[in-house]
Amino acid sequence: MTPRMRSVGLRAGSVIILLLVWWIAAKLMHDPDALPGPAAIAVTIAEDFVDPGPTGHSAIFHVALTLGRIFTAFAVSMLVGIAIGLTMGRSRLVEGALLAVIPLMLTIPTILMVFLAVMWFGFSEAGGLVAVMAVVTPYVAVNIFEGAKAMDKSLIDMGVAFKAQQPLLIRKVYLPQLTPYVFSAFRYAFGMTWKIVALAETFGLKFGIGYMFFFWFEQFNMVQVMAWIVMFVVLMLVLEYGVFARLESRAFAWRGSIAH
Amino acid sequence: MARVRSQPTVRPGPMLSTAITVRNLTKKFSKPGTETQFTVLDDISLSVEEGKFVSIVGPSGCGKSTLLNIIAGIEPYDSGSVRVSPRRGTPMHEPRIGYVFQSPRLLNWLTAAGNIEFALEAQNVPGRQWQERVTRQLEMVGLGGQERNYPLKLSGGMRQRVAIARALAIEPDILLMDEPFSHLDAITARKMRFDLMEILSKAKPTILFVTHDLSEAVFLSDRIYMMKTNPARIFKEVAVDFSRPRKPEDPGLLDMEKNLVQEFFSVLEGTAR
Numbered sequence: 001m002t003p004r005m006r007s008v009g010l011r012a013g014s015v016i017i018l019l020l021v022w023w024i025a026a027k028l029m030h031d032p033d034a035l036p037g038p039a040a041i042a043v044t045i046a047e048d049f050v051d052p053g054p055t056g057h058s059a060i061f062h063v064a065l066t067l068g069r070i071f072t073a074f075a076v077s078m079l080v081g082i083a084i085g086l087t088m089g090r091s092r093l094v095e096g097a098l099l100a101v102i103p104l105m106l107t108i109p110t111i112l113m114v115f116l117a118v119m120w121f122g123f124s125e126a127g128g129l130v131a132v133m134a135v136v137t138p139y140v141a142v143n144i145f146e147g148a149k150a151m152d153k154s155l156i157d158m159g160v161a162f163k164a165q166q167p168l169l170i171r172k173v174y175l176p177q178l179t180p181y182v183f184s185a186f187r188y189a190f191g192m193t194w195k196i197v198a199l200a201e202t203f204g205l206k207f208g209i210g211y212m213f214f215f216w217f218e219q220f221n222m223v224q225v226m227a228w229i230v231m232f233v234v235l236m237l238v239l240e241y242g243v244f245a246r247l248e249s250r251a252f253a254w255r256g257s258i259a260h
Numbered sequence: 261m262a263r264v265r266s267q268p269t270v271r272p273g274p275m276l277s278t279a280i281t282v283r284n285l286t287k288k289f290s291k292p293g294t295e296t297q298f299t300v301l302d303d304i305s306l307s308v309e310e311g312k313f314v315s316i317v318g319p320s321g322c323g324k325s326t327l328l329n330i331i332a333g334i335e336p337y338d339s340g341s342v343r344v345s346p347r348r349g350t351p352m353h354e355p356r357i358g359y360v361f362q363s364p365r366l367l368n369w370l371t372a373a374g375n376i377e378f379a380l381e382a383q384n385v386p387g388r389q390w391q392e393r394v395t396r397q398l399e400m401v402g403l404g405g406q407e408r409n410y411p412l413k414l415s416g417g418m419r420q421r422v423a424i425a426r427a428l429a430i431e432p433d434i435l436l437m438d439e440p441f442s443h444l445d446a447i448t449a450r451k452m453r454f455d456l457m458e459i460l461s462k463a464k465p466t467i468l469f470v471t472h473d474l475s476e477a478v479f480l481s482d483r484i485y486m487m488k489t490n491p492a493r494i495f496k497e498v499a500v501d502f503s504r505p506r507k508p509e510d511p512g513l514l515d516m517e518k519n520l521v522q523e524f525f526s527v528l529e530g531t532a533r
Contacts (some may be wrong), residue, residue, distance in 0.1 A: 158365040161332045161357070162430070164382035172378055176369040254369045254410040 036223045044227040054215070055207065059231065066197060066208040067235075069125070073132035074193040080133065081140025081185065088141065089148025098141070105138040110192070114199050123204030132196045139192070140185040147181030183248050190244065194236055278345065279355075279434050279466035280308040280331060285340035287326060300326050302491040304340070308434070308468055310348060313460070315469045315477040316494075317520075318487030319528065324470040325362075328436045331468065332357050346433045347466075356383060358427030358465065360437045364419040366411040372398060372422045373407040376429045383430045397425035400459055417448040424456070428463055435465045439472065450508070453479060457505065474524070478517045479508050486520070488527050495527055 019038050026037035036044075048059040055062075088095045117131035151174065159169045201210025209232050216224035285304040288297040300323045308314045316324050329335040331342055344355040358379075366375050373394045380390050398404055401421040411419050420440060427435055441449040453476065460467070471477050477484050478500055486496040498520065502512055 154361070154363070154365055155367065157329075157334055158359070158361065159378075159382065160334050161329075161359040162379045162382040162426075164378070168378070168381055172367060172370065176367065179369075254371075255412065 033222055036226060040223060041227050041230055044223050045231055048224075048227060048231075055212075057207065062207055062209050062212055063231065063235065066201065066210070066232075069128055069197050069201075069205075069208065070190075070194050073129050073197060074136075074190055076129065077133045077136040077193065078140055078186065078189055081137040081189070082144050082182065084137065084141040085144025086148055088145040089151075095145070102138045102142055105134065106142075108134075110135050110196060111199065114196060114203065118200070118204055123206070125205070128197060128200040128205055131200055132193050135196060136189045136192050140189050143181050143185035143188075144178065147178045150181075151177050179251055183251065187244065190240070194232075198232065277310050277348070278307045279310045279312075279347070280306075280345075280468060281341075281343045282306045282327075282331070283341045285327070285330065285337055285342060287323075287330065287335075287337040299491050301330075301337070302493050304492075304494055306485055306494060306497075308466055310345075310466050311464055312482045313467045313469065313480055314483045314485065315471060315481040316485045316487055317471055317474055317477045317524075319489060320472055322487045322489040323492040324472075324487060325438050328359075328438050328468065328470055331434075332359055332436055344434060350433075355433045356430050358430055358432030358435045360420075360423050360427045360435070360440045362439045363443055364411070364416075364423040366419055366422055366426075368411045371408050371410055372403065372414070372425075375411070375422055376426045379426045379430050385430065393429050397429040398422075400428065400462065401425045402455060417444055417452060420444065420452065421455075424459070428459070428465070432465050435467045437467060437469045439470055441476070442471070442473070449476075453508075456480070461504075474520050475508065475513075475517045478513050478520070479506055484520075486524065486527075496523065 023037050023039075026032075026035050026040075029035045032040060045059070050058065052058055084098065088098055113134045114131045117134060118127045121127035121130055155173055155177075156169065159173050164173070197208075198210040198213075201208040202214045205211060209228055212228045213225055216228065283305050285301055286299065287301040288299050290297045304327065306314075306316075316327065318324050326335060330337050331344065344357065346353055346355040367378060370378060376394045376397060377390050380393060385393070394407060395404075398406060401424050403418060403421050403425065406414070406418070406422075411422065414422065420443075424440070441452050444452060457480070469477070469480060481500050484498045484500060485494045486498070487494050498516075500513075500516065502510065506513060
């Protein structure tokens, strides 16, 4: 058995056990309104994808909307964070100024950031975007800054000794050294982004998965609340393991095998 | 003190048979935050004739690596002159300098071939020549067929061979080597020295080799400069007139090494007092 097969097996096993515990608990409780079983949830999810439901839109619309919000906020905060981090790495002045401010930003609890952003920008798309940026950008910037600082000077000297020009140095020497830092920031940033977008949707954005949690929560409809939570979790897991983990193992092929 | 130049002067002249000429080179470092300066290189003069293997031997911290960096054009200096000339009988060009460092300094995210191609691209070698040069150089250093392997899959000795192939691939006019075998175990280092001699008998670049190991210098070189610290100066120049191929156990070489070691110690003790 290869290590990869074992890790996939292990992960599948734990998911099956979780489903099993859930199923048994639902059976024992015998109250589908308080704790519906996995099967009931699966059926509800399927229905939500077909029926327009109370909002007049099926789940496809809400999922697409939430994904759009997540990717926009994620891309903007990553790009801004990377730009700030690199600037910090290049300029002592910027480094000094931002290193004093960033820890402050990082101490403010995420949920307060969401409130603040909503108070300033109202229940608009901009509010959600600002909330994500306020939380994620400082973290990304610090990570990229660490990467810029950890750059191996001896490799740059090697490049210069062989008369490599700046574009070649950037492509083959600087960027590959930053890649691990970009990926570690990437993982965290993505995790934070979807949590904040879900929160912002719950509190005020029109439509989207978070909006639907809150809608069904107000109706005290446990089956629907859980259905939407499960949809969300499955979606994020697919992105995390199906897309990002794959990208990462391709980017680091030169390290040989890396464990996930 | 004003920096005089940061790049070696390029003055290709067909009448010259010296590949590297260093005259009265001085470099000082100022300690950060203070006015005190200390002299890294003090009035260094040396020359390397085309096609020769010349070594600089000295204790660690005597500024040998700094000297190589200055010749390579990656460190500035304060006064004196450095001239590097392209090989005679080749079309006029900027002198090409291959550099082999103490550690391989490979780009771990590129394959062995990719690392060599990095140097070729840096030197603007046309892309259609890359494949042939990569294959030829890897074969020459005994790594035929390792093109697609990543450095982290190679042993320490193999990585240094890739670094040598990278330096040779640009068909250098001069090859700078900074203690290239000092990170390797004794057996691998010995094998690498033999192989280097073999490789150089085919490639024939001019070599300036830095080491702290006198037996290595005696075995490899046509000529040796001996350097000391405090102040960092060259105090002796010795020709090594033994025919090639050489054997490290040759009594003549061993004798010479013994004498030079003694001389070194007397000079080093002199400066310590």
